Amino acid sequence: MKNLLFIVTALAVLSCKDSENKLDEVAHELSIATHATIEISTVLTDSISVRALDYDNGNYWYAGNKGNYGSINAATGTPARGVIKLNEDEEVEFRSIATTSNYTYILTAGNPALVYKITQKDGAVELVYSEVEERVFYDSMKFWNDEEGIAMGDPMGGCFSIIKTYDGGKTWGKLPCTELPDLVEGEAAYAASNSNIKIIGDDVWMVTGGAMARVFYSNDRGSTWSIYNTPIIAGGEMTGIYAVDFYDKNLGVIIGGDWNNKEENKYNKAITSNGGKSWNLLSNGNGPGYSSDISFIPGTNGMELIAVGTPGIWWSGDQGNTWKKLSDQGFYTVQMIDDKNGYLAGNNRISSFTLQRK
Structure with a gap:
């Protein structure tokens, strides 16, 4: 800063x-860097929507609608694909994904909520959690380490739906509302990019939208929580925070906006230097409007950001003070492995990209 x-x-x-x-x-x-360009190459095309993307062990893992999931080798671009169906007529939609050293976990959005554990070595698939309830809808999933993970979903009974595992995803349990902070009526989360949760060390941040745009923070892996207000637009059906990222325990960014007014770039992005306790608007009225994902670019000391959404791809070299639009191509989510190379996922396609800057 x-x-x-x-x-x-x-x-x-x-x-x-x-x-x-x-x-x-x-x-x-x-x-x-004050200038950047992007080169985008399509890796996979299909009639699927992909909002969940993660990277580990040399592979990008993805999960989407129509039960589709798979991996793409980062070095060769070679895909491996799979499909999960409940029966001949019922398709499932995945919007959450998380990888550990040996496994990939994918979680459905909607009823029923299903967590599948995929063994990366041989592709074996195992159902490890099931929740049947009309209101159930999970939005994002992350792991602290190979053993402990968390997933968050829309409210049921006045609090977030939170499930956790302590045994490497073999079993999952749902936290009672008595152990979670209360939500405001109409406050929820968006399953837009698997980016509602960010984990660093023991810390975890979760973000909301709808009636409120707030940050829920825990420094003890979700045992206790604090709630922080933000200046992000709220109060509408599709307003609020869509994604959060932290460079370290202090420096973080949030982005979102109004899905129904995607060009509006006021009150939709903010930065913190104290772990989320307070937030300052970024380039208000300039730069990206509605965006579904944002990320600090690795290897840039927390200075460079990339933001993506259906309106296009944006880059900043000065922590969001100024922005440059790199492409009009729309995507839902982004993952990078270094300061130049990454993958984008969206509607009907997954693409690799390379950044160049000066």
Whole structure:
């Protein structure tokens, strides 16, 4: 954040005529990229929607609708695909995914809620959790380590639906509302990109939308919780926070907006430097509008961000103070393995991409 404050201060005293050149000079001195381009290559096309994407052990794993899931080798682009069906007529939709050292877990959205455990070595699939309830709808899933994981879903009984595993996904249990904070009526979450949850160490953050746009935080793996307000737009049926990412335990970003007004870029992105206790709006009225995912780009010291949504792909080299639109191609979710290479998933396709900057 010190670098960002320095840039903002420098800009304030520059003349309009020289500001662009001076910004480039300041950025160069601080090793901050001011320009970026993207090269996108389609890897897989199909009539499926993919909102869940994760990376581990050299493979990108994905899960989508119509029971589709699979992996893509990051080095070769070679896909391996699978399909799960309850019966001949009933298809399931996956919107949550998480990988550990040896397994990949995929979770359905909607009733019934089903967690499948996939052995990465041989592709064996095992159903490890089932929940049948008309209101059930899970949004995101993450793991702290190979043994402990968490998934969150829309409210039932006035609190989030939270399931956890402590034994490597062999068994899952649902937390009672007495162990969880209360939600405001109409507050929920969006299964848009598997990015409602972020985990670092023992810490976990979860974000909401709808009637409220808040951050739920726990420093003890979900045993106790604190709730933080944000300036993100809320109160509408499709407003709020759609994604959260943290660079470390202090520096984090959130993004979302109004799905029904996707071009609106006010009150839809914010940054924190104190672990989520307080949030400041980013480039309000500039940069991306509605976005379903955001990520700190690896290897850039928390300075570079990439945001994606159906309106396109955006990049920032200064922690979201300024943005550049890289592409009009729309995607739901993004995963990167280093400062240049990553994958995008969306409607009917999964693509690899490479960033170049200067």
